[in-house]
Amino acid sequence: MATRTKSAKARSEARGEVKAPRSEMKPSYGDLPPTKGKLGVMIPGMGAVATTFVAGVEAVRKGIAKPIGSVTQMGTIRLGKRTEGRSPKIKEFVPLASLEDLVFTGWDIFEDNMFDAATNAGVLDRYLLEQIKPFLQKITPRTAVFDHNYVKKIDGPNVKKGKTKMDLAEQVRDDIRQFRKTSGAARLITIWCGSTETFIQPSAAHQSVKAFEKALQQNDENIAPSMVYAYASLKEGVPFANGAPNLTVDIPAMHELSRENEAPICGKDFKTGQTLIKTILAPGFKSRMLGLAGWFSTNILGNRDGEVLDDPGSFKTKEESKLSVLEHILQPELYPDLYGNFTHKVRINYYPPRGDNKEGWDNIDIFGWLGYPMQIKVDFLCRDSILAAPIVLDLVLFLDLAQRTAELKGLGIQEWLSFYFKSPMTAPGLYPEHDLFIQLMKLKNTLRHLRGEELITHLGLEYYD
Numbered sequence: 001m002a003t004r005t006k007s008a009k010a011r012s013e014a015r016g017e018v019k020a021p022r023s024e025m026k027p028s029y030g031d032l033p034p035t036k037g038k039l040g041v042m043i044p045g046m047g048a049v050a051t052t053f054v055a056g057v058e059a060v061r062k063g064i065a066k067p068i069g070s071v072t073q074m075g076t077i078r079l080g081k082r083t084e085g086r087s088p089k090i091k092e093f094v095p096l097a098s099l100e101d102l103v104f105t106g107w108d109i110f111e112d113n114m115f116d117a118a119t120n121a122g123v124l125d126r127y128l129l130e131q132i133k134p135f136l137q138k139i140t141p142r143t144a145v146f147d148h149n150y151v152k153k154i155d156g157p158n159v160k161k162g163k164t165k166m167d168l169a170e171q172v173r174d175d176i177r178q179f180r181k182t183s184g185a186a187r188l189i190t191i192w193c194g195s196t197e198t199f200i201q202p203s204a205a206h207q208s209v210k211a212f213e214k215a216l217q218q219n220d221e222n223i224a225p226s227m228v229y230a231y232a233s234l235k236e237g238v239p240f241a242n243g244a245p246n247l248t249v250d251i252p253a254m255h256e257l258s259r260e261n262e263a264p265i266c267g268k269d270f271k272t273g274q275t276l277i278k279t280i281l282a283p284g285f286k287s288r289m290l291g292l293a294g295w296f297s298t299n300i301l302g303n304r305d306g307e308v309l310d311d312p313g314s315f316k317t318k319e320e321s322k323l324s325v326l327e328h329i330l331q332p333e334l335y336p337d338l339y340g341n342f343t344h345k346v347r348i349n350y351y352p353p354r355g356d357n358k359e360g361w362d363n364i365d366i367f368g369w370l371g372y373p374m375q376i377k378v379d380f381l382c383r384d385s386i387l388a389a390p391i392v393l394d395l396v397l398f399l400d401l402a403q404r405t406a407e408l409k410g411l412g413i414q415e416w417l418s419f420y421f422k423s424p425m426t427a428p429g430l431y432p433e434h435d436l437f438i439q440l441m442k443l444k445n446t447l448r449h450l451r452g453e454e455l456i457t458h459l460g461l462e463y464y465d
Contacts, residue, residue, distance in 0.1 A: 032095050032450060033404050037186025039097040040179055041396050042238070043106035044229045045194025046141050048356050049243070049270075051118035052385040053193070053392040054104050054139065058132045061099050065128070069390035071419075072096055072397045077444050079453050081462070094447055095404075096397045103183045106193075107175070107229075108141035109156030117141075123356045123385045142175050145225040150197040153308050165223050166216035172232035187403070189396045190233040191241040192248065192267075193388075195308040197224050199316035206251035209260075230254055234263045239399040241417075242267030243392065250425050258412040264402040266395065266414040269422040271436075272387035274299060274360035275325055277380055279436040282329040285366060289335075293365040293373065294343035295326060300351040301358035301384065324423055328434045358384045391420045405450060416446040 043050045059065040060073075067073035077093050079086040090096075104114075112120065115136035118129055129136070145168045146159040162168045180188060203222045205215035212231065215223050226248040233240045234249075234257040242248045242265075249258070249265045258265045271279065274297055285292060323346060332339035362378040398417055402408040418424030419439035424432040433439055445455045 031452075032401075034095045035097045035101065035400075035404070038101050038103050038184055039396070039400055040183050040185030040188040041102055041104050042176065042179060042188060042190045042233070043104070043193050044108075044144065044190070044226070045192065046106040046108040046110075046112075046114060046117050046139075047193065047195075048121035048123050048385040049388045049392065050106060050193040051114050051121055051136070052123045053389040054114055055118050055124055055129065055132055055136060056389050057099055057102055057393065058135050059128060062132065064131055067099075067390060067393070069387065070393050071390075071443075072394045073099075073390075077447060078456060079448070082460075083463075090447065093451065094401060097187075097400055102396070103185055104139055105175075105179045105183070106139070106141055107144040107172075109144045109146050109154070109158050111141065111156075111158045113137050113141075114139040121356060121385070123383065143171075145172060145228045147225050149221070150224050151195045151308055152198070154195065164217055164219050165228055166213070169216055169228050169232045169235075172229055173236055176232060176236045176238060187400055188233075188236075188238045189241070189399050190229060190238050191392055191396060191399075192226055192229065192243050192246070193392065194226065194244065196244045197226060197246045200224065200247055202247065202251055206247075206253050209253050209256050212251075212253035224248070227251075227254075230265075231257070234258055234261055234265070237261045237263050239264045239403050241265070241395045241399055243270045243388070243395075245269040245423055252428075255412045255428075259410055262403065262409040264399055264409060264414045265412060265425070266399065266417045267421060267423075267425050270388045270391045271420055271422045272384055272391070273358055273382045274362065274380060275422045276387070276436075277360070277362065277378060278325050279329065279434055279439075281364070281376075281378075282326055283435045283437055286330055286335075286338075289338060291338040291367040291371075292326075292330065292342040293367055294345075294363075295365075296343075296345045296363040297360065298347040298349065299358055299360045300349045300354055301356070302350065302352040302354040324432075325434050328432055356383060356385050358382055395420055407450065416443050419443045 056065065060067045072091055075090045076087045077090050079088070110117070113136065115129060115133050118124055118136060119126070141158060143158050143160045146156070148155060160168050160171050162171060176188065179185070200222060205211055205220045205222045216231070224246060226242070226244070226246045230240045230249045234254065240249055240263065245268050249267055254265060323344060326344055330339040360380040360382065364376040364378070365373060366376065367373045395417060399414065402414050408414065413425045413427060415424065415426050418433055419436065424434070426432045433442065448455055
């Protein structure tokens with residue numbers, strides 16, 4: 001016998017929910033300032049992630065594709081009680097820059113324009129790229145800050161020259177001023193989409209702005225190229241997001257400069273692929289009090305990122321980022337019987353035939369009632385840059401919002417954006433929150449707070465009074 005499925009409207013009415021017609025829901029941002037003018041996006045590293053992001057934005061603007069994966073473009077936010085039926089799109093709830101207002105520039109050690117770079121990356125199909133070719137061809141890379149000691153597996157001709165690292169920083173500052181002028185951008189954001197740099201620990205050079213500037217003048221080996229971009233951006237009052245696991249802005253000098261110039265910062269390492277899966281599964285195990293004996297992860301990838309990570313120094317930086325996730329989510333010190341002795345292994349292998357289509361294998365050994373063992377196998381055939389591109393878009397728009405918001409712009413680190421990172425930055429001495437679902441609640445509650453809406457706790461007892 002055929003059954004009839006109720007419409008969404010009928011189901012809503014049956015639950016007693018009343019929604020305002022879409023045409024009546026006009027944006028009203030309260031005390032949050034609306035956007036005015038263009039938003040300039042500056043990208044160190046015009047490789048697979050950057051070109052996929054920029055090409056994607058243009059494809060969405062032309063109506064060729066949808067912004068799948070972008071919380072700012074497709075996500076909604078519940079307001080008030082469930083019975084109120086208020087769930088506007090996030091981009092209608094807070095004043096985010098429109099995609100039409102975005103303009104782009106970048107730096108890279110290779111001379112390819114964005115169309116050629118996107119073609120070489122092999123992430124997007126040629127048919128799509130041909131439809132936006134004129135736009136992409138106009139975006140050519142500025143000369144880059146590069147130090148072969150920090151990225152050993154690649155080299156390129158399009159690099160800046162200077163007597164000191166301070167000279168290089170001043171050249172980047174000139175680039176920023178020039179782009180602001182020529183693009184007509186009212187506001188700017190810098191987002192690192194470059195390679196993973198070799199592993200370094202914080203040193204004396206990183207402890208204050210004064211010490212950092214002295215180190216720039218002295219060509220201190222502890223000043224990485226990504227730090228030069230970050231310093232130049234923050235000095236110009238430009239927010240900075242770090243999409244790699246590099247130290248970059250996660251040092252006292254950058255925290256100080258960020259707060260001083262009201263240029264928000266966030267990082268580290270875009271949460272894509274295997275770590276995304278870990279931050280989804282691990283909270284599930286913990287919520288059900290299932291034990292973990294071991295988690296073995298291996299990756300094969302063949303893009304420029306894979307080539308760079310073939311160097312032990314760069315891999316060490318990435319490994320530190322990946323390994324920290326489970327410890328913080330599972331909290332073995334609180335649950336020693338469940339997580340006090342698990343083995344966690346991470347491997348990354350450069351395999352050129354795979355290109356940007358990374359494959360992540362996970363073997364997970366868990367145990368349940370009375371200690372009986374079970375296994376889970378995950379084989380995630382993902383597209384790394386396809387997962388990263390919407391993260392870049394969201395971070396650009398949210399960082400711009402943060403700088404326009406009195407309550408956020410002077411904080412420095414934007415911990416509410418932890419949702420997007422493998423190794424989230426926090427205030428010194430504060431452990432990071434890695435649980436993806438808690439991170440999303442933190443992000444949305446921050447937006448509710450900014451608009452003066454009630455925070456959602458999911459207590460729900462009032463429905464049963």
